[in-house]
Amino acid sequence: MNKLAVLAFALLLFFSSMLWFLANGSLNQYLKSQVQLQGKYYTGQTTTLNKAEFSPNTLVADFTNLKVENINGFTQTYALVIDQATAQIASVDAVQTANLTVVENLTIDNITVNVEYQNSTSNIAMLLQRATATLAKDFPLNYPEISARNYAAQHPERNAALASQNTKASSERVETAAAIEAKQAKKTSSGRKKIKNKIIVKNITINRLHVAIFNQGTVSKKSFNNITFNDIGKTQGYSSNQLGGELIKALFEEVLHVYK
Secondary structure (H helix, E strand, O other), X not given: OHHHHHHHHOOOOOOOXXXXXXXXXXXXHHHHHHHHHHHHHHHOOOEEEEEEEEEOOOOEEEEEEEEXXXXXXXXXXXXXXXXXXXXXXXXXHHOOOOOEEEEEEEEEEEEEEEEEEEOOEEHHHHHHXXXXXXXXXHOHHHOHHXXXXXXXXXXHHHHHHHOOOOHHHHHHHHHHHHHHHHHHHHHHOOOOOOOOOEEEEEEXXXXXXXXXEEEOOEEEEEEEEEEEEEEEOOOOOEEHHHHHHHHHHHHHHHHHHXXX
16 A cells, blocks of 8 residues: 555656555545645745646556736746646566566646746746756755755855866865755755665656746747657656656756757
């Protein structure tokens, strides 16, 4: 049952540990709440989901009407709307690696994205930056360059000591220092439990992507069909609470890529 719980949980755009909950309430309601909480965490914006429904018999989960509110100061109510998403999880027997959950396919029916430009940047670029910054903060070992910059900013006295050295060597030393500190913090943190399960999303398909672009008083609209990308988590997978942010990041990156 615990494995099924983790499998169900892998379908979400946003994740955290759920094993404690299975004995106390509705799995579907829990999945819904995690989508909303993790959406808020990685984007900084209120995220709502109408319904989440998982079938342990078919290992299929359906998510209905996901909305991410826009950033204050922009005109549109929502930055992102997904009407329906369906995920198919591989059976336990089909996965040969221990503690690895594989989402074979995540299919998103319709995505509507409102891209609004202000001062040479856009709301979607800002949301992407937020998600990336949060991932780098929580998982610095996966984002060494960003972590190195953050470490240098947080420890200017150490950065100054390296300033007179070779630029490449200085950068590498700061990056190494950030990684070492992250590992030490992970080992010594009493509030963090070791995450054993890893998750991979092998294939993502967007059936229809609708982009509305608001720029200097003009509005243009573009639509795209059958967009595919893959390997969220690569071969080793991401921890469950990281995968939600990685999915958000991948979706926003894809949106910014395809409409330009």
